[in-house]
Amino acid sequence: MKFNTKTIHGGQEHDKAYGAVMPPIYQTSTYAQSTPGGHKGFEYSRTHNPTRQALEKSFASIENGNYGLAFASGLAAIDAVLKLLNPGDEVVSTNDLYGGSYRLFTKVYEKFGIKFHFIGMENAANIEQYITAKTKLVWVETPTNPMMNIIDIKACSDIAKKHSVLLAVDNTFATPYLQQPLDLGADIVMHSATKYLGGHSDVIMGALVVNDKDLAERLSFIQNASGAVPGPQDSFLVLRGIKTLHVRMQRHCENGEAIANYLNGHPKIEKVYWPGFTSHPNHNIAKTQMKDFGGMVSFVTKGNNYDEAIKIVEKLKVFTLAESLGGVESLAGHPASMTHASIPKEEREKTGVVDSLIRLSVGIEDVDDLISDLKQAIG
Numbered sequence: 585m586k587f588n589t590k591t592i593h594g595g596q597e598h599d600k601a602y603g604a605v606m607p608p609i610y611q612t613s614t615y616a617q618s619t620p621g622g623h624k625g626f627e628y629s630r631t632h633n634p635t636r637q638a639l640e641k642s643f644a645s646i647e648n649g650n651y652g653l654a655f656a657s658g659l660a661a662i663d664a665v666l667k668l669l670n671p672g673d674e675v676v677s678t679n680d681l682y683g684g685s686y687r688l689f690t691k692v693y694e695k696f697g698i699k700f701h702f703i704g705m706e707n708a709a710n711i712e713q714y715i716t717a718k719t720k721l722v723w724v725e726t727p728t729n730p731m732m733n734i735i736d737i738k739a740c741s742d743i744a745k746k747h748s749v750l751l752a753v754d755n756t757f758a759t760p761y762l763q764q765p766l767d768l769g770a771d772i773v774m775h776s777a778t779k780y781l782g783g784h785s786d787v788i789m790g791a792l793v794v795n796d797k798d799l800a801e802r803l804s805f806i807q808n809a810s811g812a813v814p815g816p817q818d819s820f821l822v823l824r825g826i827k828t829l830h831v832r833m834q835r836h837c838e839n840g841e842a843i844a845n846y847l848n849g850h851p852k853i854e855k856v857y858w859p860g861f862t863s864h865p866n867h868n869i870a871k872t873q874m875k876d877f878g879g880m881v882s883f884v885t886k887g888n889n890y891d892e893a894i895k896i897v898e899k900l901k902v903f904t905l906a907e908s909l910g911g912v913e914s915l916a917g918h919p920a921s922m923t924h925a926s927i928p929k930e931e932r933e934k935t936g937v938v939d940s941l942i943r944l945s946v947g948i949e950d951v952d953d954l955i956s957d958l959k960q961a962i963g
Contacts, residue, residue: 914945
């Protein structure tokens with residue numbers, strides 16, 4: 585199957601009971617057994633649930649993976665990956681990453697003796713000097729949140745394989761519509777399925793996809809043992825969201841490009857971050873590993889004035905000032921005070937998350953309305 589067909593049919597089958605085209609919501613915690621251990625593949629819904637299983641098969645299909653796992657949130661999915669590690673292990677992570685990931689790494693796992701190196705990965709060769717005998721994981725986000733930096737997944741994979749280190753890629757911003765990290769050599773793909781996969785700002789969920797059977801079994805054990813799993817209703821919603829992923833992403837990309845070009849020509853805007861510009865430092869890598877450039881755009885105003893940035897986001901009417909991204913509606917965020925507030929000012933400013941930075945999740949509304957909204961808000 586090609587991608588657009590996989591979003592609808594990948595890993596799916598009609599319900600065996602009555603032939604339902606959409607997987608039913610199996611709102612049950614447990615399953616009848618004919619004798620101890622005698623069941624139809626399901627015992628307890630923390631371990632397995634038919635609705636969740638259908639979603640996990642869809643996750644695997646759209647990422648060209650063999651095994652998908654669903655979690656109660658994106659952070660629960662990342663948490664499961666970190667539970668593969670032991671005290672004394674080291675992780676090399678991009679320094680420009682989602683604030684929640686940074687918080688989980690530094691505030692939760694550092695105290696268990698896991699060491700994190702946060703480095704710029706725009707030049708993937710920079711990674712190698714941080715890899716030691718204790719390194720077990722390389723953590724990549726691309727495009728990064730919120731600076732839209734592009735990291736060469738294949739180059740990272742070559743380095744990770746050379747040193748027998750796992751490579752995990754947060755593919756939330758790009759989605760499998762734009763790039764498929766497993767095909768580029770990654771071992772683990774992570775999604776905050778809350779975002780583009782769900783697509784309608786009505787569910788919280790995380791996903792992992794892998795190819796290796798042993799790795800899948802280890803992660804499945806952690807998933808069951810820790811229990812951070814989504815319920816069947818949420819699984820149903822994300823599965824439904826995935827069925828329109830391809831058409832939504834096409835419009836997100838079209839609108840994102842128009843917004844990026846509008847902002848780039850605005851006299852009050854200092855800098856626009858969007859990987860589709862030929863001036864973007866890793867534009868050629870983005871062209872190689874991505875199908876298009878996505879619907880996420882960040883920008884800074886001239887003078888880098890905190891108060892001016894706050895005024896802009898407060899004046900927006902079609903864009904909603906809110907956390908999160910990837911829904912059909914356009915959202916605006918102020919990373920320094922919202923998504924990245926957990927990163928110390930000195931650290932976040934090193935990566936470009938300055939006080940006037942505004943991040944846009946460009947939705948699928950009429951682009952003329954979105955541009956008019958930005959025009960009146962920026963002035």
